[in-house]
Amino acid sequence: MRRERMFLDEENSDLIAYSLYQQGSSNRMERERMKRILSRAIRRELTDRQRDCITMYYLEGMKMKDIATALHLSKSTVTRHIQSATHKLQRIASYYQR
Numbered sequence: 001m002r003r004e005r006m007f008l009d010e011e012n013s014d015l016i017a018y019s020l021y022q023q024g025s026s027n028r029m030e031r032e033r034m035k036r037i038l039s040r041a042i043r044r045e046l047t048d049r050q051r052d053c054i055t056m057y058y059l060e061g062m063k064m065k066d067i068a069t070a071l072h073l074s075k076s077t078v079t080r081h082i083q084s085a086t087h088k089l090q091r092i093a094s095y096y097q098r
Contacts (some may be wrong), residue, residue, distance in 0.1 A: 034093060041092045050085035053078055 010047045042051065050069065064082070068075040 024069050034096065037096050038093060039091055041089055045088060047081075047090065050088075053081040054085045059080055083098050 046054070051067070053067055056067045056070070057064065062070070064078045065075050068078045071078070
């Protein structure tokens, strides 16, 4: 049975971006700017599969093994999707950091 895809709206992608961006910047405006950049990148730059994996992992708190079962993938494939999405978002974030 295929799992229904969770709708990734701006609020949800902000939550993922916040989880991924943990540089501890004390400047609130800088953190908000980075959250907007990462939220946009999550919606526009990741593949559907990467987006599904990081949504399930960061928003739903699922374990990689459970994500693999739900998406009919191997655990190593899920791990690769999460790692490549995270690296892609970190690369994008690095372009916008001072």
